[in-house]
Amino acid sequence: MNVEVGEAIPPFRIEQVRPEPMRTVAAIFRDPTPIHWDRESTRALGFDGRLLNQTPVNVGYVLNMLMTWAGPASVRRIKAEFPQPVLDGDSVTARGRVVAVADNDGETVAECDVWLERDDSVHHLVGRAWVAVHHDQP
Amino acid sequence: MPSEQSMAALVGHRFPGGTYRIEHWENVLFSEATGIAAPPDGIAHPAHLFHVAINGVGTSITELFELAESQGTSVSIDYYDWQLHQPLHEDLTYVLTGGITDFERSAREGSPTRDSFTYRIQIADPTGDRVADVAFRWHHWRLTDEVNR
Numbered sequence: 001m002n003v004e005v006g007e008a009i010p011p012f013r014i015e016q017v018r019p020e021p022m023r024t025v026a027a028i029f030r031d032p033t034p035i036h037w038d039r040e041s042t043r044a045l046g047f048d049g050r051l052l053n054q055t056p057v058n059v060g061y062v063l064n065m066l067m068t069w070a071g072p073a074s075v076r077r078i079k080a081e082f083p084q085p086v087l088d089g090d091s092v093t094a095r096g097r098v099v100a101v102a103d104n105d106g107e108t109v110a111e112c113d114v115w116l117e118r119d120d121s122v123h124h125l126v127g128r129a130w131v132a133v134h135h136d137q138p
Numbered sequence: 139m140p141s142e143q144s145m146a147a148l149v150g151h152r153f154p155g156g157t158y159r160i161e162h163w164e165n166v167l168f169s170e171a172t173g174i175a176a177p178p179d180g181i182a183h184p185a186h187l188f189h190v191a192i193n194g195v196g197t198s199i200t201e202l203f204e205l206a207e208s209q210g211t212s213v214s215i216d217y218y219d220w221q222l223h224q225p226l227h228e229d230l231t232y233v234l235t236g237g238i239t240d241f242e243r244s245a246r247e248g249s250p251t252r253d254s255f256t257y258r259i260q261i262a263d264p265t266g267d268r269v270a271d272v273a274f275r276w277h278h279w280r281l282t283d284e285v286n287r
């Protein structure tokens with residue numbers, strides 16, 4: 001896999017964030033926070049009764065993009081911040097771009113800007129990821 | 139709200155430590171919740187790092203809120219920083235250690251007081267080899283400025 005600085009990573013899209021996976025994830029996380037399953041709680045917070053997606057799932061969308069691009073065992077590090085929540089019903093797309101390529105402990109690692117955006121370009125996640133890539137043999 | 143001194147005293151708090159095993163069903167359901175099938179060859183989805191770290195180190199989201207005395211606060215996430223030294227796998231018993239490493243109280247005119255806690259958790263495999271380092275920082279926005287103690 002040859003990777004160049006400036007290269008765009010193929011995006012990963014979720015057409016519609018649905019409430020059912022939030023319930024599954026809340027159970028797996030043992031997370032009692034009602035914003036992921038109780039519309040009354042989010043109405044009280046000013047989100048008009050729309051549920052808030054778990055931030056690790058938002059990271060998961062970005063990780064899916066990276067794993068689809070470079071392989072399931074390729075991600076070495078991810079740092080992420082969350083300017084806006086993802087709500088049920090949103091359409092979101094994970095995107096990324098290579099900003100550097102370097103050798104690190106015997107493997108080639110691509111440093112990438114990554115983000116998760118809504119169709120109107122609102123950013124829900126911004127961050128940086130380091131992904132092991134393997135150059136083709138000459 | 140709790141005093142700054144009592145919150146700062148949480149720095150250095152160590153969680154009990156413990157183990158976590160990602161089951162196949164858990165990997166399948168969680169991966170599907172992120173929009174893909176579980177990775178091949180027993181690799182666990184790396185986004186497991188959030189709940190594996192918290193639950194495996196012997197704490198819980200509920201306890202983290204309780205330690206921060208978060209009743210009457212709005213909680214938001216500042217950042218995650220997850221480092222993987224090797225992929226996560228299903229059906230391995232991971233060993234976890236960690237604690238609260240940083241606290242900061244900040245207040246701006248016209249905004250609620252913000253208490254920020256940094257948590258760092260280390261994950262090792264059964265032989266002791268490093269698997270992952272997980273850091274995350276949460277903001278607790280105090281909705282009242284009255285100091286309790």
